[in-house]
Amino acid sequence: MSVDVLESAREGAPTVLLSSGLGGAGGYWAPQLDALRARFRVITYDQAGTGRARRDLPEDYTIGAMADDVLAILDQTATATCHFVGHALGGLVGLDLARRVPQRLNSLTVVNGWAAVDEHTKRCFEARLLLLEHAGPSAYVRAQPIFLYPALWLAQNAERARSEDAHGLTHFQGEETLRRRIGALLRFDAAADLAAIGTLAFVMGARDDVLVPVSQSEELAARLPNALLHVADYGGHAVNVTMPDAFNAALLDFLGRS
Template sequence: MSIDVFESTREGAPTVLLSSGLGGAAGYWAPQLQSLRAQYRVITYDQAGTGRARRDLPEDYTIGAMADDVLAILDETKTRACHFVGHALGGLVGLDLARRTPERLTSLTIVNGWAAADEHTKRCFEARLLLLQHAGPAAYVRAQPIFLYPALWLAQNAERARQEDAHGLAHFQGEETLRRRIGALLRFDATAELASIKTPVLVMGARDDVLVPASKSEELAAGLPNARLHVTDYGAHAVNVTAPAAFNATLLDFLDQA
């Protein structure tokens, strides 16, 4: 496991642990680091099978296994409990921790996540896997921004998108790794346990997310007894990247209160 620990300038600062989505890379959270480090100790990591943590994953890989990796990170960094922030797949990891080891979470933030994937999201992942199978990694990486960013943002950031394409292809996690990670997130279902999760939760969504409908965030917040819902009109699936100032302000407000 590849872990990055950013100490805060504030002595004795509480810890925020950031968990990425399907891409898995710690670098996804770059737009949040400066804002968070002023008040918090921050931990980021490359998820197993991705980035600097490349390895083969078992065929029956689960969100629970990803959550176990987070517990190992907390132990390794001597972190009794953390504010956990998860994007999409990372949010599922946080839900699994909240239902199994709530004492390790001070709070939980879920960004464009779900309790159980709906048919639309399943269709999107099926299309992406078919593209990977029949057209290869370059086509898969080329299509990925369509699921992450608003059309307007992509049009205005064409050069950045091209750079991300090159980086994504150079650091591609591999077809089997992707299949097993997607399989894990599609099998995950925490619906029956939501009412028993007492951790303070911020559920963040975006109405222009083409991968995960905002209704999934609304359903998730409605099922959690101690949740706050924040849904934006703009930002799409990677809202923390496309609208970082507003995202950071909302996140910090929640963390300060939690």
């Protein structure tokens, strides 16, 4: 497991652990690091099969196995408890931890996530898998920004998008790894367990997310007993990247009260 620990300038600062979405790389959280490090010790990591943690994954790979990796990271870094922040797939990992080992979480933040995948999000992932199967990694990577970013943002950041395309293809996690990670998130279902999750939760959604309807965030927040909901009007699925200042302010406000 590839782990980065950024110590805070504040002695004895609490820890925030950041878990990425399907891309898996800890570098996804770069727009949040400076803001968080001012007040928190920050842990990022590359998820198994991605980035610097490339390896083969079992055919029946699960979100639970990803959560087990987080527990190993907490133990490895001598972290008794953390504020867990997960984006999409990473949010599912956080939900699994909250229902299995709530004593390890000071709080849980889920960004554009869900308790059980709905038909729209399932359709999006199925379309992406078909692209991968019939057109290959280049087409898959080329289409990826459409699911991540608002159309206006993409139009205004065309050069950055092209750079991300090149980086994504160079560091592509592999077709079989991607299929197994998508399979894990499609099978995940914590809906029946939400009422028993008492962890203080912050559910962040974006109204213009084309991959995960904002209704998923609204339902998740409504069914968790101890949750706050924050919905951005603009920002898309990767709202922490497209609107980092607003995202960071909302997250820090929540963490400061939890």
